[in-house]
Amino acid sequence: MSGIYLTWLADVLRAAGIPVVDSGYGIDGWQTRARSSGGFPETPLGIQWHHTASSTTPPNDIAWQINGCDDAPVGNMTLMRDGSIWLVAAGAANTAGKGGPLTLSRGTIPLDSANTRTVAIEVANNGVGEPWPQIQIDNYFAASNAINRELGNRPDDVFSHALGTGNGWTDRKIDPARAEAVQGPWKPRSVNSSGTWSLDDIRSECLRRAGQSPGPIPPPTIGDDDEMLKGIYQSNGPALYLCYSGGTKLFITDDGMWNGAISLCGKNGVDPNAVTVEPGEFAAMGVVTGPRPDGTDEWGNYV
Numbered sequence: 001m002s003g004i005y006l007t008w009l010a011d012v013l014r015a016a017g018i019p020v021v022d023s024g025y026g027i028d029g030w031q032t033r034a035r036s037s038g039g040f041p042e043t044p045l046g047i048q049w050h051h052t053a054s055s056t057t058p059p060n061d062i063a064w065q066i067n068g069c070d071d072a073p074v075g076n077m078t079l080m081r082d083g084s085i086w087l088v089a090a091g092a093a094n095t096a097g098k099g100g101p102l103t104l105s106r107g108t109i110p111l112d113s114a115n116t117r118t119v120a121i122e123v124a125n126n127g128v129g130e131p132w133p134q135i136q137i138d139n140y141f142a143a144s145n146a147i148n149r150e151l152g153n154r155p156d157d158v159f160s161h162a163l164g165t166g167n168g169w170t171d172r173k174i175d176p177a178r179a180e181a182v183q184g185p186w187k188p189r190s191v192n193s194s195g196t197w198s199l200d201d202i203r204s205e206c207l208r209r210a211g212q213s214p215g216p217i218p219p220p221t222i223g224d225d226d227e228m229l230k231g232i233y234q235s236n237g238p239a240l241y242l243c244y245s246g247g248t249k250l251f252i253t254d255d256g257m258w259n260g261a262i263s264l265c266g267k268n269g270v271d272p273n274a275v276t277v278e279p280g281e282f283a284a285m286g287v288v289t290g291p292r293p294d295g296t297d298e299w300g301n302y303v
Helices: 009-015 058-067 134-151 198-211 253-265 280-285
Strands: 048-050 077-079 083-085 103-106 106-111 118-123 158-160 229-234 241-244 246-252
Touching: 009 083, 048 134, 058 077, 077 103, 077 134, 077 229, 106 253, 118 134, 134 241, 158 198, 229 253, 241 280
Parallel strands: 048 118, 048 158, 077 118
Antiparallel strands: 077 083, 103 106, 229 241, 241 246
């Protein structure tokens, strides 16, 4: 078993006041369940918001997500109509499909990599007009905020399945929908004829419920350690890395991630120009988290 597994999910969700089902119904073993690639290669950058497009019972939804789908496991958890969350997988799961790059507060999701870089919350709703109970809406926000907080992300590090072609995702998904079926005081705007919720409205409400307001992205934190962004560094080869004070290095894999790194430096008042350091000094800064280029050691130096 390799990679990061979010085995703390049940505890964090219960601490947020959400009923959790983490055993029985084929759920057992969720702590080590993942897609074929295994656990997350790095601390997830945000949360995916989906709906199931189903009208069945919780056990039937879970059975399909864990065993019935050819791409199982589907999602990391499912939020049911009564507000309870049933856990599916602690490792990387399938559900985001093609898309990216997408820049969030701690970095950029590379092209077609949302499944391995973000946590997926599936929500039980048929998506074509079934009412969204207020308890389900409230726990959608509570779960999203609690998980992002545990990961060291901003509350608005979320995206919907229907993110749209402007950010690299396709237009074939509409979820979550429909906006007019949302019950309770929060009412998202509809952005298309399918009733897809406005992502701006979702993100604003995540911030409001977390007691925050939109503004400059704060210095990133990763996991349990507060890590200030150091900048972009290069050692004895062409590879560039986004580095943090706590010893985390992220290999900049493509133009999308490069643009995200430059943006992150600007928002945190860090020089965006690459700093060249000697191999020994670079090794002392910590190991590479996630993928690294061929021919490099764990510190990111070419060998």
